[in-house]
Amino acid sequence: MLRASKQQEKSVDIKRSWNLLIFSIGGERLAVRTDDIGGIAHWTDSIAVPSRTPFVQAMLRREKELMPVYDLAARLNRTLVGDPLLCLVAKHLDGLMAICIDGDMPSLHTIDAGALQFSTRADIETIGSFNDGDGEIPVVALQTLGGSSASHNGHATGL
């Protein structure tokens, strides 16, 4: 009988559980996969950009680094709370993207893959949702939040 290598056993373990970051926007709890995050930092003032792309109307500058801002609070019709606010850097398919979130420090959470349920949210792109005992928390699909240039150009994406 062949024994699975340690590497194979480890990859099976990874697929059994998901590492999530739970944060809030206007008090509403949301989760994202930690693999989809490029970092968390204090929020700094963004720079307005005239734009007709929904919810993408500003840029964030950190020294010489520039990234677009996705206004998730506006999309969810929420008012951010906390001072200072935080910046969640998303690994979007089109490149890094900044999202302003509440000032409450996010928390890490690990769930079994089996705990992920189908999300009924129609107002935001999600991978699924889970219940942590305090309510259902949608897992936001950061990579494709707001769409991507590939899907915009008519290419199919596996969502």
Added chain:
Amino acid sequence: MSLRGHHRTESTHEQGISFLVVRLGKTRLALPADGVRGVLTPAEAGVGDSIKAVGITYQHLDLVGFLMISADFDTADTRVVLYSNGRSHAAVRVEQVFGLTEVEPVQCIPLPAHFRADERTWFSGMILHGEGLALIVNPTWLLGEVAEVVSMTPGGMLR
């Protein structure tokens, strides 16, 4: 008419690109300098739908309206920029003129792919400017809008 300041960000062997950086509301715009024909004070520009300078008629272009920016033109810094490609001629009112800035081509940053609508036509990229950034106005779009205005005004040339 006068231009304030001329800033060169780096000395280099390669030919730089010059922009006239102006402000509308909170937005800084970088106009390719080779199209700038002059900068007038409101008193020099006078009133009316167009300005005549050196035998050429520059049609007023409401950039604030196109870009849906809020601007206050009742300040001492307000100027009118005369812009032309030799065929179309525009007069653009701005809140402030920062002056000429020269950058290397590599310092012109493309608009991120997250911006997917009309702004990709308005702007051909951006440059870092001061603590923020300036959006590079696409002169083909800018002067194309002037041609639209001229064709729609009584007595204007038909396209």
